[in-house]
Amino acid sequence: MKPIQSALKSWMQTNENFKENYIKIKQDVLDDPEIKEFLSLHPQLSQQEISKNLIKLYEYKTQSKQCNQCSSLSSCKNMLPGYSPVLHVENNEIRLSYEKCHSRIMYEKEQEQQKLIQSLYMPKEILQASMADITNDETRILAIAEILDFLDQAKTALPRKGLYFYGQFGVGKTYLLGALANELKKFNISSTLIYMPEFVREIKSSFKDDSFNDKIDYFKKADVLMLDDIGAELQSAWFRDEILGSVLQYRMMERLPVFFTSNYDLDQLETQLATTKSGVETVKAGRIIERIRQVSKEVKMEGHNRRL
Numbered sequence: 001m002k003p004i005q006s007a008l009k010s011w012m013q014t015n016e017n018f019k020e021n022y023i024k025i026k027q028d029v030l031d032d033p034e035i036k037e038f039l040s041l042h043p044q045l046s047q048q049e050i051s052k053n054l055i056k057l058y059e060y061k062t063q064s065k066q067c068n069q070c071s072s073l074s075s076c077k078n079m080l081p082g083y084s085p086v087l088h089v090e091n092n093e094i095r096l097s098y099e100k101c102h103s104r105i106m107y108e109k110e111q112e113q114q115k116l117i118q119s120l121y122m123p124k125e126i127l128q129a130s131m132a133d134i135t136n137d138e139t140r141i142l143a144i145a146e147i148l149d150f151l152d153q154a155k156t157a158l159p160r161k162g163l164y165f166y167g168q169f170g171v172g173k174t175y176l177l178g179a180l181a182n183e184l185k186k187f188n189i190s191s192t193l194i195y196m197p198e199f200v201r202e203i204k205s206s207f208k209d210d211s212f213n214d215k216i217d218y219f220k221k222a223d224v225l226m227l228d229d230i231g232a233e234l235q236s237a238w239f240r241d242e243i244l245g246s247v248l249q250y251r252m253m254e255r256l257p258v259f260f261t262s263n264y265d266l267d268q269l270e271t272q273l274a275t276t277k278s279g280v281e282t283v284k285a286g287r288i289i290e291r292i293r294q295v296s297k298e299v300k301m302e303g304h305n306r307r308l
């Protein structure tokens, strides 16, 4: 609050018409409807106390109160952006303090909620996907019903199984995961959304890195893990068994749900996972499919290609 007070003091000292201006400001301040109300609620305040605190009252008058003069937090005109002045009386003295305004409280809440979605290589439109767009969509009734059921259960406890959405390219599988993640934020459930092909690349490149184990641990323990486009990644037996296999194993034992999207159904994915540079490994691929079944439920998604 210093800047206004000191600016006003120096202005008072240098201005030749000081007295005249002072009287005018005093009158403006005392005529202000909110200040009038404040003073009428505290009749015990002496004239001397009021005159002594004219600068505080002036400061109060000029600031936006609870966003009444600002359209958004970024255009807040107050000295302390996002804070609104409050006048009160303590021991018969006038006090001026600042509290967070509505816009700032809303902004902080949104920031906090945004942290609940962690993502790797996800387009912005997916992170902004909304359930409202989806529930109006009749072509994907089955998938939507499953999502609504999951959300309903999540209100009380995190369900142990997620969903495995498969279907043609462009039917809105990834969008559905984004919308679900945004919905889960409302119950304080965090989601980790990962685009598989990039994830495989990143894990391979940070293999010898110090952060490697922490990263894997993070995927193991996330409330809800969402693996987007499984089957589209370059096949590596090491990734399949050591990374995917161990993350799924952990989540299965801890009863933590996993969501998937894929262009392949689970039988096709099994063939896909079996074919690696090391040859065809049906037993190992079968083991992964078994774990996928334990952490999710397979759901077909139909509809038109929305990218066309």
Ligand code: ADP
Residues within 6 Å of the ligand: 125, 126, 133, 134, 137, 168, 169, 170, 171, 172, 173, 174, 175, 176, 261, 306, 307
């Ligand atoms: P898929 O993952 O099945 O290939 P996407 O989820 O990427 O498909 O969806 C394809 C495009 O359609 C994207 O641009 C996405 O934002 C958009 N889209 C998908 N579902 C919806 C929806 N319900 N409402 C609005 N846009 C959607």
Ligand code: MG
Residues within 6 Å of the ligand: 173, 174, 175, 228, 229, 261
């Ligand atoms: Mg997709």
